Amino acid sequence: SHHRDIDHILERQSALAVDLGGTQLRVALIENHGDILVQTSNPTPKTNEERMSKLLEMLMNLAQKAISLNCRVLGVGISTGGRVDPRGGVVKHSTKALEGWSEVDLRTPISSMLHLPVWVDNDGNCAALGVRAFGCGKGVEDFVTIATGTGIGGGIVLGGRLIHGTDFCAAELGHTKVSLEGPPCQCGGTGCVEAYSSGLALQKEAQRLHEEGNLLTEGGHLENNEKITAKHLVEAARLGNQKAQDIMDRGAKAVASVVVNLLHILNPSRVVLCGVLAPAYIETVRNIVKKEALPSAAHAEIIASTLKEPALLGAASLVLEYATRRIY
Amino acid sequence: SHHRDIDHILERQSALAVDLGGTQLRVALIENHGDILVQTSNPTPKTNEERMSKLLEMLMNLAQKAISLNCRVLGVGISTGGRVDPRGGVVKHSTKALEGWSEVDLRTPISSMLHLPVWVDNDGNCAALGVRAFGCGKGVEDFVTIATGTGIGGGIVLGGRLIHGTDFCAAELGHTKVSLEGPPCQCGGTGCVEAYSSGLALQKEAQRLHEEGNLLTEGGHLENNEKITAKHLVEAARLGNQKAQDIMDRGAKAVASVVVNLLHILNPSRVVLCGVLAPAYIETVRNIVKKEALPSAAHAEIIASTLKEPALLGAASLVLEYATRRIY
Numbered sequence A, B: 001s002h003h004r005d006i007d008h009i010l011e012r013q014s015a016l017a018v019d020l021g022g023t024q025l026r027v028a029l030i031e032n033h034g035d036i037l038v039q040t041s042n043p044t045p046k047t048n049e050e051r052m053s054k055l056l057e058m059l060m061n062l063a064q065k066a067i068s069l070n071c072r073v074l075g076v077g078i079s080t081g082g083r084v085d086p087r088g089g090v091v092k093h094s095t096k097a098l099e100g101w102s103e104v105d106l107r108t109p110i111s112s113m114l115h116l117p118v119w120v121d122n123d124g125n126c127a128a129l130g131v132r133a134f135g136c137g138k139g140v141e142d143f144v145t146i147a148t149g150t151g152i153g154g155g156i157v158l159g160g161r162l163i164h165g166t167d168f169c170a171a172e173l174g175h176t177k178v179s180l181e182g183p184p185c186q187c188g189g190t191g192c193v194e195a196y197s198s199g200l201a202l203q204k205e206a207q208r209l210h211e212e213g214n215l216l217t218e219g220g221h222l223e224n225n226e227k228i229t230a231k232h233l234v235e236a237a238r239l240g241n242q243k244a245q246d247i248m249d250r251g252a253k254a255v256a257s258v259v260v261n262l263l264h265i266l267n268p269s270r271v272v273l274c275g276v277l278a279p280a281y282i283e284t285v286r287n288i289v290k291k292e293a294l295p296s297a298a299h300a301e302i303i304a305s306t307l308k309e310p311a312l313l314g315a316a317s318l319v320l321e322y323a324t325r326r327i328y
């Protein structure tokens, strides 16, 4: 029964958003204006069956929690790595981190359990939607997002709509080549920007420096069995470690090459770097664009988004925007 | 008076097409089905005034010729290098070869002289239109053209329409970076594919080999003061000259990097190499795509177009398609 009562009006329109990553599986309750009310996280189970049942379990818990918070859940939005068919709600082909996660229908099991509409899209695409709905992409009809996290993803909005490509493989910016030789990449290619500039790539370099005894600098400190991550490299570079600075600089130059290429291929009005490494790269990227991009393309605004959870917010916006005005 | 008489029906619908290049200025009379009936060519005059008056003169001559050939000219289509505003019919900013050719309104003087509608667009974009109207892009809604001639240009068709970009700088594929360092490029950038793979780049390499005495091979011959061009390099490579083969291979690898990037950014269903160097690069490009592109993106068809004058035909198609059905 769909009667209008005061509770109904006072209910907060919201969405369940999922970030299905290689290492972490996160589910959040996100309210219409982009506020993350509740967020739950679990290591991503290794097998398909465990992964699906863990996801259903976390969604059911949060759906109940939503009722107690007087939130009216309008649907479920899922952000995940790899190639996604958003019309079918199917993960076509996933990344290395989610082995064997291919041709997986996420929509049917979730919508039949929760009786809610379900949207699914690639994580980089969701980051672009998040930047558009709640970040510095608001009202911008043509922009590109480069999401620099463990891996590097991307999302392209032209004429106000995401570009998915003929096989749902558009905006795979992490695997754009920036070098004719260059290091091998997880994807099987060589010279991809991911192999130079992703969190994983920086972590490997930090590990190498550490083993050479070149990572630690005065002021930098390391608990004895602390796991080496990209953060240690960024920190060492900040503290003046020349080797660390060279690696960060090369990473920034690789991202800058991708940005120049995007400006010369798509000539968007804005390029948004998001994700934890964006602040470390933004200045070098801007300088190289100013120096190397064609004059008319160099007018584009290059911005580091300060949005905390772009992909999660983007997944939520798939639900919230559909519910408020049917644009999808 | 617009009366229907037998002559009018028997008249061949046609267009005046212009290819305004850095070295050659060409004007052609092209009939509805893409047949080039007449083609005239002149060295491109150095100053803006001389260039404009030479263009008007050549167009007037061909317009008269058309009458004698019972052709009904429906309009003028112009293909030229640099950034072009197709709505205004204005060259915004031209390439190095056409110094000072900026903010030039080509539409007004020509349409007032000939009382015909005038279309103008970037040469790479016109090549894509030519491939779509008369070549292997027919009926394909999303494809990218890479035009390899003296320079390297590009054209992108998505959803059946050309992508121009916010500052008319989209599809400037010649200046996409394929290397983090790499040779300087005419555009002021470094590592652009043009600096590795254009006719001009190959000519410079051929010149260098010749000066080192490494260009000539048995079977290859050279008139004493014959000007060294890219053709000599292609020929030397074909005859087994290892140094020449290495240069051609690097050029093909650079183009292959651009193709892989286009597949991972736009994921089009087809990539068309056109221009005189396309046959020399196509095999290496296909092999690298098969080896390095993401599986779903590697389905794209990579074709070397055999179309003789893609840009000229594309300029004509601007006129002919508008006249037959208003799609522009």
Ligand SMILES: [Ca+2]
Pocket: A122, A123, A124, A125, A153, A154, A155, A170, A171, A172, A173
């Ligand atoms: Ca993406």
Ligand SMILES: [Ca+2]
Pocket: B122, B123, B124, B125, B153, B154, B155, B170, B171, B172, B173
């Ligand atoms: Ca172009």
Ligand SMILES: [Zn+2]
Pocket: A174, A175, A176, A185, A186, A187, A188, A189, A190, A192, A194
């Ligand atoms: Zn890769």
Ligand SMILES: [Zn+2]
Pocket: B174, B175, B176, B185, B186, B187, B188, B189, B190, B192, B194
């Ligand atoms: Zn360049």
